[in-house]
Amino acid sequence: MAQVGMxxxxxxxxxFGHQTGRWNPRxxxxxxGxxxxxxxxxxxxxSRLLDQAQEFAxxxxxxxxxxxxxxTKKQARDAIQETxxxxxxxxxxxxxxGGLLTNFQTISKRIKRLHDLDDWVENGTLDLLPTRERIAAEKERAKLTVNLGGVRDMQRPPDAMFVIDLKTEVIAVKEAERLDIPIIGLVDTxxxxxxxxxxIPGNDDAIRSCKIIVEAIGSVAAEQADIYRAEQERQRKEAEEKARIEAEERAKREAEEKAAREAQEAAAAEEAAKKQATAQAAQQAAAQQ
Structure with a gap:
């Protein structure tokens, strides 16, 4: 884990905190000082609390x-997206x-709509629409991208949330609290x-301060996420290889069983033919006598 030095x-x-007259006693x-x-x-x-937050992430x-x-505040936007x-x-x-977490089932329908509109762009369907409908769809897509572009691949409420500035993100924090989602946060005075x-007590108004904290959390999350995905990919390939080998062995076994049955059937047919020939020969001999 990459620690951030003092x-x-x-x-x-x-x-740097806020003016002393604007502080929260808590x-x-x-x-x-x-x-x-x-x-x-x-x-x-x-530093100590940042280490704890990194361990949790x-x-x-x-x-x-x-x-x-x-x-969502201007000072944090770029760092949040990049990280x-x-x-x-x-x-x-x-x-x-509003409702991104507490009403995720409804929000997920809007996310699906965004995916559908993206598909329309990819496959050319959007260009085939009448002008008025195409313009309306483009505006809808642009709006959904702004509001939901960052969560387009989120299929369920998150396991944790990192937030910068509790006052600005008060609704997000309340929704996470309601769902008992653990919250990591850069909190000012x-x-x-x-x-x-x-x-994580710290300055939530300066770009550099926001950036160093969000990157500290994001870097450890990225490292572990990469390890997890690599392991999942390894297990997937291993499972595919195992399934392939089992399929080949099953096919080989079925082919051998089929060949054995056919051989038995052929042997039985040959034996039956011999018996029939012997019986016919005996009948002919008896007739001649």
Missing amino acids: RELLEAGVH MRRYIF ERAGIHVIDLQQT EQVAARGGTILFVG ADAAGMPYVNQRWL NCDPAPLTYP
């Missing part, structure tokens, strides 16, 4: 689980669609860390 956290500005234990009216986050705690990915990366894509995980970086299973 110097890296410091250089990324992870320790973040008190993660605050080192204040400077020029700004709370300074205790990076030793950040590793465990989820190692068993083939899914981590949903969520960050999730690299790990092969779903993400939301534009707008959280103005937020209540209570909903988080794995809080």
Whole structure:
């Protein structure tokens, strides 16, 4: 597991909190002090809690689980998408669609619709539609891509969620809580860390801070996910090879059994023919006498 050093956290500005007048008292234990009216986050705690969050992310990915990366604020969007894509995980970086988790059965129908529209583009069906219908379908596809493009391959609610900024993603956090989905989160001094299973105290307003934290989680998830997929592929090929060998052995056995039956039938037919010939010869001899 690639750990993030204190110097890296410091250089990324992870320790900068909000103005002291905007703090949430529940973040008190993660605050080192204040400077020029700004709370300074205790990076030793950040480092320790980040390690714990990475270990959990590793465990989820190692068993083939899914981590949903969520960050719709401007500072987090690029890092969320790039990291999730690299790990092969779903993400939301534009707008959280209400019910994405708690009403996934309905949302999954919209995801299927997106896949259908993508297929229309691939096979040329979209170009064959009347102009008005084609334009409407293109607009629908564009909207669905913005809202659901990052979760297009998510077939069920995730096993865990990573979130940047609890205030911005309050709906996503509430939905995850309702479904008892563990939440890893970058939490600033103005937020209540209570909903988080794995809080990571740090600056959620700076691009570099968001990037270093999301990449720390994403990198371990990517590594374990790759190992899991490779093992699944190995098992798949092994199963295919086993099935092929069994099929060949079964075919060989059936062919041998068929050949044996045919040989027995041929021998029986030959024996019957001999008996018939002997009987006919005996009848002819008796007739001559």
